[in-house]
Amino acid sequence: MCSTLLEVTKKQPQKFLEANIETNFKNYKVDFIDINKDTFNLFEESAYIYGLTADNIEIPVDVAHLSIINKADTESIYLNDEKVNISYEVSVTEKTSKVVIENTLSFVLNKDNSLGQFHLGKLKTLSSYLKCLQVIKHYIKSKNLSFRTFQLKGEMSMDKFQNIEEEINSYKELIKVCAEIGISEDYVFNDKENLPILFNGIIKVFKDKKYELLTIPQEAKLENIRLYSIELSDYVTVSLIYTGDKFVNFYSKEALTTIGGLLPKEQGNERIDYSLDKWEDHYLQVSVYSSQNVNKMANDANFNFEILKLSFSNKYHDIKTDATINVSLSYINYYNEFHDEKFLELALDLNQRHLDKVPEDFFARINIYLIKLIKDHTLLDEEQSDILDILEKAEVSKNNQLCFACEVLLRCKMKAERIFNSLNDREQKEVMGFPIYHFYKNLR
Numbered sequence: 001m002c003s004t005l006l007e008v009t010k011k012q013p014q015k016f017l018e019a020n021i022e023t024n025f026k027n028y029k030v031d032f033i034d035i036n037k038d039t040f041n042l043f044e045e046s047a048y049i050y051g052l053t054a055d056n057i058e059i060p061v062d063v064a065h066l067s068i069i070n071k072a073d074t075e076s077i078y079l080n081d082e083k084v085n086i087s088y089e090v091s092v093t094e095k096t097s098k099v100v101i102e103n104t105l106s107f108v109l110n111k112d113n114s115l116g117q118f119h120l121g122k123l124k125t126l127s128s129y130l131k132c133l134q135v136i137k138h139y140i141k142s143k144n145l146s147f148r149t150f151q152l153k154g155e156m157s158m159d160k161f162q163n164i165e166e167e168i169n170s171y172k173e174l175i176k177v178c179a180e181i182g183i184s185e186d187y188v189f190n191d192k193e194n195l196p197i198l199f200n201g202i203i204k205v206f207k208d209k210k211y212e213l214l215t216i217p218q219e220a221k222l223e224n225i226r227l228y229s230i231e232l233s234d235y236v237t238v239s240l241i242y243t244g245d246k247f248v249n250f251y252s253k254e255a256l257t258t259i260g261g262l263l264p265k266e267q268g269n270e271r272i273d274y275s276l277d278k279w280e281d282h283y284l285q286v287s288v289y290s291s292q293n294v295n296k297m298a299n300d301a302n303f304n305f306e307i308l309k310l311s312f313s314n315k316y317h318d319i320k321t322d323a324t325i326n327v328s329l330s331y332i333n334y335y336n337e338f339h340d341e342k343f344l345e346l347a348l349d350l351n352q353r354h355l356d357k358v359p360e361d362f363f364a365r366i367n368i369y370l371i372k373l374i375k376d377h378t379l380l381d382e383e384q385s386d387i388l389d390i391l392e393k394a395e396v397s398k399n400n401q402l403c404f405a406c407e408v409l410l411r412c413k414m415k416a417e418r419i420f421n422s423l424n425d426r427e428q429k430e431v432m433g434f435p436i437y438h439f440y441k442n443l444r
Contacts, residue, residue, distance in 0.1 A: 025051030025052060025053070025059070025061070026052075027051075027052040028049055028050065028051055028052065028061070029049070029050045029052055029058060030047050030048070030049055030050075031047070031048045031049075031050065032045050032046075032047060032048070033045065033046070033048075041094075042066055042069070043065070043066050043067070043093070043094035044065075044094075045065075046063050046064070046065065047063070047064050047065065047066055048060065048063055049061045049062045049063070049064060067093065068091055068092065068093050069090075069091070069092045069093075070089065070090070070091050071089070071090045071149060072087070072088070072089040072090075073087070073088060073148075073149065074086065074087045074088075075088070075147050075148060077146070077147065079131075079134045079135060079137070079138040080134060080137060080138055080141070082134070084131055084134060086101060086102065086131060086135070086147075087101075087102055087103070087128075088100065088101045088102070088147065089103075090149055090150055094111075095110065095111055095112065096108060096109065096110055096111060097109045097111065097150075099150060099152065101131070101132060101135055102128035102129075102131050102132050103121075103124060103128065104120065104121045104122075104123070104124060104128050104129060104132045105118065105119070105120050105121070105132040105135060105136070106118060106119050106121070107152055116154060120132060120136070122191070122195075123189065123195055124188055124189065125185065125186050125187060125188055125189070126171060126174060126175050126178065126185040126186075126187070127175070127185035127186050129171065130168065130171045130172065130175065130185075133164060133167060133168050133171065134168060136161055136164060137161075137164050137165070137168065139152070140161065140164070143155060173203075173207075174199055174202065174203065177202055177203060177206050177207045178202060180206060180249070181202075181206055181238055181240060181247060181249055181302055182238060182240075182249030182250070182251055182252060182301075182302025182303075182304065183202075183236075183238065183301050183302050184302075187301055189235070189236070190235035190236075192234075192235065193233060193234075193235050193236070194233070197233070198232060198233045198236060201213070201232060201233075202232065206247065209246070211247075214230060215231070216228065216230075222242050223242065224242065224243065224244040225241065225242070225243060225244075225258065225259060226241065226242050227239060227240075227241055227250060227259075228240055228241075228242060228247075229296075229300075232301075236301045237299065237300055237301060238250075238300055238301050238302045239251070239297070239300050239302065239303075240302075241255055241258060241259060243258060249302055250300075250302070251297075251300070251302055251303055251304035251307045251308070252304070252307060253307065253310070255288070255307075256288065256307070256310070256311055256316055259288055260285060260288055260316065261285065261286040261287055261288040261289075261290055261291065261316075261317075262283040262284070262285060262286070263283060263284040263285075263286045263321060263323055264283055264284075284318045284320075284321050284323075285316065285317060285318050286317050286318060286321055286323045286324075287308075287311040287312050287316055287317040287323075287327070288311055288316070289308050289311050290317070290323050290326075290327045293330075294330050294331060294333075294334045294343070295334065298334070298338075298340075305342055308346075309346055312324075312346070312349075312350060319350070319353045319354050319357055320354065320357045320358055324350050324351075324353075324354045325350075325351065325354060325361070325363050325364060325367065327350070328346075328347040328350040328351050328367060329347075329367070329434060329435060331343040331344070331346055331347040331350075332344065332347045332367070332370070332371065332374070332435035333433075333434075333435050333438070335347070335374070336374075336435055336438045344371060344374065344375075347367070347371060348368065348371045351364045351367045351368050351371070352364075352368060355368065362390045365386060365390070366387075366390070366405055366406075366409065366436075369383060369387065369409050370409065370435060370436055370439060373409065373439060374439065379409070384410065387406050387409050387410055388406075388410075390402070390406055391403060391406035391407070391410075394406060400419055400422060400423055400427070401423065401427060401430070401431055403419050404416050404419040404420055404423070404431060404436075404440075405434075405436045407419060408436050408439060408440045408443065409436075411443060413440065413443040413444075416440055416443075420440075
């Protein structure tokens, strides 16, 4: 005992005891005295906490007593001869051990009497719920569940799970039908959702093709190759294309090959004539999503960002079009509101690719500089010089909106404010819709 205590004391030089209490460390170590003794109890003994420096030097921080130990992990195990990835969290206190599988199925064991109980919570995602059912089936059959960190053993009543095999198969079928309309098995359903009604409706409409059950307005009756926004419930909306005999997920490769976005080359020619043999002579190809409201898309239960990104590849989108710049602005605005980095990166990619093809387009350069500032990067001297050149040309042409954008990029808020106040109501309203205005409002 004396030698162990001396070893712990060596780690606690007096000059560090007070000086390092407020120091923040990235890594910590917890140490106990005489951990090998027979009567050792993690929750009764004092825990000595050390902060680890970059050189792994242990600096004493505090002495504490453990109240709970948590561990979260994901592990691949075999359930009923099928390899399944299972996420779990283990919580251990002095009196109980608790295991929560897929944030849905919980096992609680009382250490004093070795009695336990389990609870299957409400479905959060189809994937996690199916895994929980598979865990229950396996446990009923083998009376054992083994992970690297823990092992569960004991009897489980089958009263509530007489039809578990049938239930597992029904959820597998539901996952397959949902995948066809783009709802991922990892989609998180709203806590307030009436799941039985929703799931029954999905099976009846999209598996049994009872499309008459859909609440589509009379004036919007089903037509071939037409986009429909379908509310499956108060919380789940999907965008689908009707192809004459079935619905296709709007956010899918199949949709990209079924429909396309066309932009008339001639101003004023808004009507698209699909009967033309050489449509390329009259229209520019653009992403089918370029005209869609980004907030609406992101709220769709079947929205797929990777498909959105794919739609702007050269195969489906002419990067030279002005539509590239316009849609990138909406993605920057979306980032400003929801801080989803994916949309900011997509906007940057669109502007950079557009600039490669149209190097004289200063709007693309302005957007790239703005995104760089949004990311807290510093503009290079040559970039600031380029902005000054754009500003001079804007002053000559009396393009005050462009002057405003340049002054904002140069972080001259007072000048930008004076220019903004000189704009008429229509111009001010227009500027306020651009992401540059959001950056301007946050300038200090």
